[in-house]
Amino acid sequence: MPASVRTRRQAAIWALISGGLAVAAGLILRAHTLGLWSRLLLAVAPVVPMVGYGVLTLRALREMDELEARIHLEGAIYGLLGSALLTMLAGLLTRGGILPTYSLGQLWPWLWIAAFLCWAAGCGVAGRRYR
Amino acid sequence: VKNRLRALRAERSWSQGELAAQLGVSRQTVNAIETGRYDPSLPLAFVIAGLFARRIEDIFTPER
Numbered sequence: 001m002p003a004s005v006r007t008r009r010q011a012a013i014w015a016l017i018s019g020g021l022a023v024a025a026g027l028i029l030r031a032h033t034l035g036l037w038s039r040l041l042l043a044v045a046p047v048v049p050m051v052g053y054g055v056l057t058l059r060a061l062r063e064m065d066e067l068e069a070r071i072h073l074e075g076a077i078y079g080l081l082g083s084a085l086l087t088m089l090a091g092l093l094t095r096g097g098i099l100p101t102y103s104l105g106q107l108w109p110w111l112w113i114a115a116f117l118c119w120a121a122g123c124g125v126a127g128r129r130y131r
Numbered sequence: 132v133k134n135r136l137r138a139l140r141a142e143r144s145w146s147q148g149e150l151a152a153q154l155g156v157s158r159q160t161v162n163a164i165e166t167g168r169y170d171p172s173l174p175l176a177f178v179i180a181g182l183f184a185r186r187i188e189d190i191f192t193p194e195r
Contacts, residue, residue, distance in 0.1 A: 065156040065157050066175060068157060129168065130159065130163040130168050131159070
């Protein structure tokens with residue numbers, strides 16, 4: 001198994017841990033019954049494995065062969081552009097009163113999902129070009 | 132950039148996978164180079180040239 005595939009699997013595990021912690025923390029924090037430090041700890045906990053995910057993803061990128069790395073970089077640009085466009089559109093639609101106002105606390109999971117879907121779609125588009 | 136990679140590989144009866152393994156890249160990379168969809172980096176071009184014991188310009192030529 002190529003080293004980059006192994007590293008990407010490790011990164012996926014860290015992302016799953018982060019996602020699981022984020023869901024659990026979101027449910028617990030919704031109750032508003034904890035003290036300040038407990039809430040702070042819960043809010044920070046999912047971020048820590050996400051840092052591990054980022055580090056491992058960068059390591060996987062360096063381990064990939066050059067075409068695969070190029071495809072993933074193009075995909076990341078699609079992801080960045082897609083999430084930037086969606087954020088801009090949602091912000092302007094909200095300001096125009098067309099969309100209801102949501103807090104960042106409600107919106108961030110959707111933004112996160114949109115960014116990753118744009119990244120995956122971008123990798124698919126870039127991959128097809130070199131097939 | 133045009134290249135003679137497919138012809139050189141055929142001379143040795145190597146599959147794309149076998150060539151990819153010797154170059155340390157994926158089969159998709161070899162296929163993309165052969166079909167002209169992807170131009171390899173200079174380090175990879177040197178590895179290809181070394182493997183076939185040719186000069187880079189004997190394998191890769193600019194499209195005019």
